[in-house]
Amino acid sequence: MASPPHPWLKPAVLVGGLHPLASMALAFAWGALGANPIERVLNQTGLLALILLVASLACTPLKGVSGWTWPIRLRKLLGLLGFTYASAHFFTYVVLDQGLALGVILEDIAKRPFITVGFLALVLLVPLAVTSTNRMVRRMGFPAWQRLHRLAYVAASLGVVHFVWRVKKDLTEPLVYGGVLALLFAIRVAEALRKRRARSSAQVPARPV
Amino acid sequence: MRLKLPEPQGSEITSESLYLRRREFIKSAALFTGTAAAVGAGLQLLSNRPTGGDGPPLLATPGDAPKVVRPRGPYDTDERATSYEDATTYNNFYEFGLDKGEPAENAHTLKPRPWTVVIDGEVHKPQRVDMDTLQSWFPLEERVYRMRCVEAWSMVIPWLGFPLAGLLRRVEPTGKAKYVSFTTLKDPAQMPGQKYPVLDWPYVEGLRLDEALHPLTMMAVGMYGRVLPNQNGAPLRLVVPWKYGFKGIKSIVRISLTEKQPPTTWNQANSREYGFYANVNPEVAHPRWSQASERRIGELRRRPTLPFNGYAEQVAELYKGMDLRGNF
Numbered sequence: 001m002a003s004p005p006h007p008w009l010k011p012a013v014l015v016g017g018l019h020p021l022a023s024m025a026l027a028f029a030w031g032a033l034g035a036n037p038i039e040r041v042l043n044q045t046g047l048l049a050l051i052l053l054v055a056s057l058a059c060t061p062l063k064g065v066s067g068w069t070w071p072i073r074l075r076k077l078l079g080l081l082g083f084t085y086a087s088a089h090f091f092t093y094v095v096l097d098q099g100l101a102l103g104v105i106l107e108d109i110a111k112r113p114f115i116t117v118g119f120l121a122l123v124l125l126v127p128l129a130v131t132s133t134n135r136m137v138r139r140m141g142f143p144a145w146q147r148l149h150r151l152a153y154v155a156a157s158l159g160v161v162h163f164v165w166r167v168k169k170d171l172t173e174p175l176v177y178g179g180v181l182a183l184l185f186a187i188r189v190a191e192a193l194r195k196r197r198a199r200s201s202a203q204v205p206a207r208p209v
Numbered sequence: 210m211r212l213k214l215p216e217p218q219g220s221e222i223t224s225e226s227l228y229l230r231r232r233e234f235i236k237s238a239a240l241f242t243g244t245a246a247a248v249g250a251g252l253q254l255l256s257n258r259p260t261g262g263d264g265p266p267l268l269a270t271p272g273d274a275p276k277v278v279r280p281r282g283p284y285d286t287d288e289r290a291t292s293y294e295d296a297t298t299y300n301n302f303y304e305f306g307l308d309k310g311e312p313a314e315n316a317h318t319l320k321p322r323p324w325t326v327v328i329d330g331e332v333h334k335p336q337r338v339d340m341d342t343l344q345s346w347f348p349l350e351e352r353v354y355r356m357r358c359v360e361a362w363s364m365v366i367p368w369l370g371f372p373l374a375g376l377l378r379r380v381e382p383t384g385k386a387k388y389v390s391f392t393t394l395k396d397p398a399q400m401p402g403q404k405y406p407v408l409d410w411p412y413v414e415g416l417r418l419d420e421a422l423h424p425l426t427m428m429a430v431g432m433y434g435r436v437l438p439n440q441n442g443a444p445l446r447l448v449v450p451w452k453y454g455f456k457g458i459k460s461i462v463r464i465s466l467t468e469k470q471p472p473t474t475w476n477q478a479n480s481r482e483y484g485f486y487a488n489v490n491p492e493v494a495h496p497r498w499s500q501a502s503e504r505r506i507g508e509l510r511r512r513p514t515l516p517f518n519g520y521a522e523q524v525a526e527l528y529k530g531m532d533l534r535g536n537f
Contacts, residue, residue, distance in 0.1 A: 011245075015245040096509065099511060
């Protein structure tokens with residue numbers, strides 16, 4: 001079997017994608033994360049989760065616009081990396097930040113919209129991660145799988161809302177990610193409309209003049 | 210017989226396909242390394258916000274100041290002071306940047322001398338006084354106070370300064386004076402963060418007169434036995450230990466006594482989240498997080514937050530009969 005082009009691509013993105021996690025873990029162990037290491041880890045893992053999710057959602061539009069096929073081969077990996085960071089973010093909050101104080105955590109999730117949306121985003125990512133294998137795609141059938149994975153857009157949007165509600169004053173950064181996400185979504189919608197139009201015009205039976 | 214030149218045996222010759230694959234392998238390895246490094250570096254660039262510890266050299270040099278043994282004062286806490294490095298590299302001072310590591314990096318543009326402070330409003334003796342003169346009016350006291358930020362972290366800081374009450378009595382408030390308002394310097398050349406309309410500059414804060422006269426309320430000019438570092442609010446800042454940290458306005462240029470409650474910056478920016486009083490209260494949650502516990506900088510586990518930041522015995526009297534939930 002011929003190996004796909006650029007065999008180095010996926011391992012490289014995997015290694016590069018895990019680098020911040022590894023360097024954070026080392027810096028945490030060495031006490032090199034500044035005055036409030038837990039806050040720092042929370043901020044960075046959360047931001048990385050959002051960046052990688054948006055990067056994963058950029059793959060299909062990028063292929064559509066550029067014609068390259070390699071972005072598609074990275075889509076799953078980027079999504080799973082995003083899920084990894086989202087999980088790391090959640091466990092940092094639950095274990096390091098709140099010290100497993102279940103009552104406080106449940107109250108946070110139930111009563112504070114900022115935390116509710118973040119938690120919801122993570123919950124939505126779980127079925128996507130579980131069904132990310134090729135076997136699951138075959139088992140579910142591609143259309144159903146595709147429909148389910150549209151949730152990625154919902155999860156990323158909730159991530160942006162979580163970020164907007166977290167910042168105290170300056171909204172620039174969360175809005176940049178929101179803007180990129182909106183642009184990607186617009187490209188997907190335009191593409192879907194174009195396909196539908198093409199399909200329906202093809203279905204119109206030729207009428208005798 | 211011809212001279213036989215040493216020739217490689219056929220088996221030793223690298224086949225063309227292997228030769229090409231080797232080149233391809235090296236190329237792939239280089240691309241792998243380059244891509245991995247680019248992805249890793251790119252993600253770090255987008256997501257990593259250093260705060261303290263691994264930043265540039267400090268403005269003031271850390272290191273152990275000679276320990277002055279003095280009797281513990283009536284308002285001192287005996288809790289261990291936060292490290293000087295943490296207290297000077299982890300600061301909210303939006304005039305020098307929004308990340309807590311930025312003030313330590315950027316505050317070198319502030320010039321704390323010469324410095325003039327205006328004291329006016331409802332006082333019999335309004336003043337325009339040079340900072341050194343003002344400081345010479347009072348003996349400096351050291352007070353070790355807890356500092357609780359509204360963001361649910363806390364520190365213990367040995368401040369150097371004098372009670373605000375002394376300064377107020379000196380300028381003789383009129384009978385109409387009910388509040389004290391404070392104003393930070395406004396000069397975007399010295400405070401680059403003021404070039405961006407993140408908050409309504411200059412930063413303003415206020416206290417009720419009885420709060421301002423309380424013996425715990427102090428004006429700080431130093432900490433850890435040193436001159437106040439720029440990022441901590443040089444040359445003159447307010448310290449009100451039973452209130453959230455944002456009440457402790459920094460780099461003050463004006464103190465005015467007023468009849469009406471003065472506007473305060475964070476209350477104006479978001480009145481749902483930040484009140485005028487801002488007394489530390491574990492029972493009144495910030496809309497986005499609980500205030501029931503806090504992380505002491507330097508510790509990993511959270512600790513419970515105390516009413517009035519542990520100063521209830523001294524200050525609860527000021528708020529007798531007041532609805533502390535409504536007046537958060």
